[in-house]
């Protein structure tokens with residue numbers, strides 16, 4: 139387990155000294171977070187609350203689905219006015235902490251997190267999120283409600299785009315990288331002005347919303363919770379994440395915000411979290427709707443006793459905690475603990491010494507370059523028949539498709555502050571290339587692409603590039619869809635392009651991993667460009683015209699059909715032979731007990747870890763430094779070293795992500811057929827080969843039971859090393 143960098147209790151001396159001076163009202167004040175005032179009356183109310191020490195935080199957003207709106211301004215001066223009241227006019231001068239959804243970018247927008255996870259490059263993610271922190275803090279933001287680290291297996295769920303995908307190991311590495319990027323890499327950094335307090339969310343299990351319907355109930359076994367859902371939060375906490383956001387959902391009928399188990403026992407107890415927990419927007423008062431609380435007072439009592447420290451959008455705690463204490467229904471110790479948690483982080487991020495911010499102009503050019511770099515590493519080359527790509531830069535291009543002149547969608551959901559004016563369209567990016575290299579571009583304007591007129595354009599000489607996908611308003615919060623097949627009109631367009639006899643490149647600009655089976659036969663090459671932020675189009679052209687060799691690997695399974703959801707690579711071994719993830723295309727009935735869909739075999743369209751390159755790589759059979767090791771030695775810190783030689787067998791430099799999977803053959807619980815336990819991305823010149831070694835230690839070779847007991851058991855474990863989860867390149871070790 140990575141070292142736990144939670145060290146916020148070092149501020150407890152100052153915290154407890156301050157706590158002793160506070161009245162009950164002032165304590166409750168620290169647990170209230172208001173949104174932006176919506177009218178003069180509310181403005182006055184909030185100012186009075188700040189003056190009376192009854193406000194602890196403000197969220198810089200006017201609506202609870204800030205991700206779907208473009209706000210653009212942060213109002214630094216507006217919030218400083220509140221800070222001046224809180225610091226200069228309230229009795230104890232406790233500063234406010236300002237939060238905002240700076241999810242995957244601020245002015246410069248980086249790829250949606252699902253895309254960044256496909257870069258399999260945590261170091262680069264950390265650099266990008268450092269840049270995000272610099273831009274957000276330059277406008278006075280102290281705290282972001284990010285990273286979202288909800289594992290999910292359902293691409294119908296619009297919020298799949300906000301998280302790192304279906305794998306706990308990738309999720310953990312992404313969580314660490316984002317937290318270190320936002321907060322700075324050393325524990326004292328949190329007091330630096332360019333450190334952005336991070337918030338791991340949504341704790342817990344939100345990604346299992348039933349049917350992919352956002353805000354729905356979840357049913358998650360303790361086994362899945364411990365082994366799949368928790369690892370990213372554990373990694374975020376170990377990386378020093380200062381805050382956590384509790385989720386809307388219940389788990390197995392118990393709202394997370396109503397259960398002392400999930401926050402007090404699990405998060406603070408088992409994971410060692412020392413920061414504070416903020417509720418999701420109004421998610422405490424929702425317990426009335428869920429039928430576990432009669433009124434707001436009961437909601438408040440459930441929330442504070444469960445460990446939800448701060449009430450986002452304040453209606454519950456502000457109005458009810460004082461009377462609960464005065465009526466003897468609530469021991470003030472719960473309030474004291476919540477206030478301690480909040481004050482720890484306010485001390486940790488230096489707000490008492492440095493509460494005010496001014497708007498600072500910073501040079502964003504390096505950030506835009508970084509955005510282009512990670513976008514290029516996040517995009518997935520899914521198909522490249524006859525090595526159609528890369529195209530020559532003097533090529534004749536015929537561009538069509540609904541996203542050929544699109545700007546806004548490229549930045550993806552949850553990018554409300556992203557500057558749209560600096561986003562380049564596909565048409566503009568291709569023009570830049572072909573104009574400078576003697577090529578040509580004909581664009582089929584959107585208003586005519588869905589009638590026969592486009593056929594005229596497809597008669598031109600050259601290669602057809604189709605900019606396809608889905609807009610950013612059909613993913614993100616409260617934006618789930620029932621069918622994830624790419625739209626029929628786009629399939630029709632691809633058919634027409636294909637019928638012209640020309641080569642067709644599909645650039646898919648989307649949030650969720652769409653089901654591409656209907657369109658795949660008509661595209662000679664497919665580049666999944668995601669919603670990669672400000673530089674989506676430039677990065678796509680860098681790949682299309684060969685300046686960048688694609689290296690993305692999918693952090694999520696692409697299904698053939700919506701009907702296959704949920705389909706994920708680390709499925710447990712079933713009781714009988716199921717034609718599923720590791721099955722075959724042919725729908726054959728072989729023996730009794732065989733089962734599978736009779737219509738579309740549930741094999742993935744593109745499996746977890748998959749992504750093509752313009753070159754080819756060979757990975758040797760894995761070797762281990764020892765064929766066996768005792769569990770005791772593992773516990774003492776020894777590990778298995780797994781080595782392979784990777785060779786670039788192609789004609790150009792490229793990056794390969796070598797993936798290390800295990801399969802625990804015999805265990806006290808059924809284990810997944812493949813579990814990712816390590817990866818390394820390396821760059822090799824054509825013909826170059828390099829040996830790489832990946833460790834497997836105590837933390838990688840065990841699993842949790844449903845009660846959270848970590849088990850490393852004796853027996854054989856298969857070790858696979860390959861370029862995606864389908865690899866059969868394996869060896870075996872024995873734990874003694």
Ligand code: GLC
Nearest residue numbers: 199202203204239283418419
């Ligand atoms: C929203 C989202 C959460 C976000 C918060 C503040 O409802 O669920 O991710 O951080 O409210 O906007």
